[in-house]
Amino acid sequence: MQRRDVLAELATDYVLEHGVIGLSLRPLAAAIGTSDRMLVYHFASKDALVAEVIGRSNARSLEVLRQLPPAPSVAAGVLALWRAMSDPQLDRCQRVYTQAAALGLLGQEPYRDVVRASNAEWSRAVATYLTSCGAAAARSVRIVRLVDATIMGLHLDLSVETPVGVDKAVRDLAAAAQRISDGDQSESR
Amino acid sequence: MQRRDVLAELATDYVLEHGVIGLSLRPLAAAIGTSDRMLVYHFASKDALVAEVIGRSNARSLEVLRQLPPAPSVAAGVLALWRAMSDPQLDRCQRVYTQAAALGLLGQEPYRDVVRASNAEWSRAVATYLTSCGAAAARSVRIVRLVDATIMGLHLDLSVETPVGVDKAVRDLAAAAQRISDGDQSESR
């Protein structure tokens, strides 16, 4: 394996632990046994390095998601998805993504392209998964929109405090997803 | 009004436009007609200043939310809440909150206390609002958990791209909230 790839993977490990926001080259380089000089040499700039790291973090997420065994129903699939995303490994990837997205919320947005691409790929993968759980293909994107946003919001809540009732909210979400898949037209023409 | 309050309000305006993440004292000071020297003098440190700004930003959110007229149903209340939070003014406050929360996701968390307090206050206010829309008081916190997280997640999505189907997701959310309020026990024992 090329040196560049090794460094990229090590840097990804480091970022998954320390985040993207305050990141600076020298501590990162020291932690993975190289120098800021070499990081810039291999990745051209800090922003390019971080962008690649974000991409790799999201690639790891996708890898886990794609190996998630299908559940017997959409509701069960949502619960399985929640459990999978609550695993520390995947949770860290999601946190990195959230930090990258939050950077673009106001003012500067150095990682816009990677974040966009990651978001699109992730949405597609979740749709594929929920379809494998029996979601009507025509409705899966609609379900994904709701499920993905809610899981992300709940995880952000969980990072702030450890609120009661999250499990219940997840079950409510699963039920809502199931209803949409089953063809509920009541309130959403 | 004390000079300190004036500066705090001006700083809040500035942060609502430029975010908390890359913030540095000198550009902020220059923009609001003072110096970094004076900011540290009045607020003791940068972190203390930013913490206060985050608090004020969330106070503005609460002010708007508390003046939101009750809707005739829970579903309508969720839609009204969504519309209110999509207003640029309130949206910016939410973005600042998200950035502050995202800072604490990995590694450092300088604004933990303010974020926690803001989150708690906000949840309570949303619960109060939805109760005024007819939500059963005993179920309002459960509804809030779902609604608030979803709206936050959807707004984060919207900041990344402008995806189709968000409106539909909001209506799905409103319908789900309505069902919970009406006493749906089906999937969430």
Added chain:
DNA sequence: CAGAGAACGTAGCGAATGCTACATAACTCG
């Protein structure tokens, strides 16, 4: 073996960071 290209170390540049020391002005109140 020779040469080329990749990998790396040392040192440092210019800019920006939060914050402080020191002195000065302005205003309030006895």
Added chain:
DNA sequence: CGAGTTATGTAGCATTCGCTACGTTCTCTG
């Protein structure tokens, strides 16, 4: 008026930042 608190300006310190210039080692290939 005089004293004391509040507000401000100037200058700078120590550190860190991303990045680069320059030179050296290593490895691979012809």
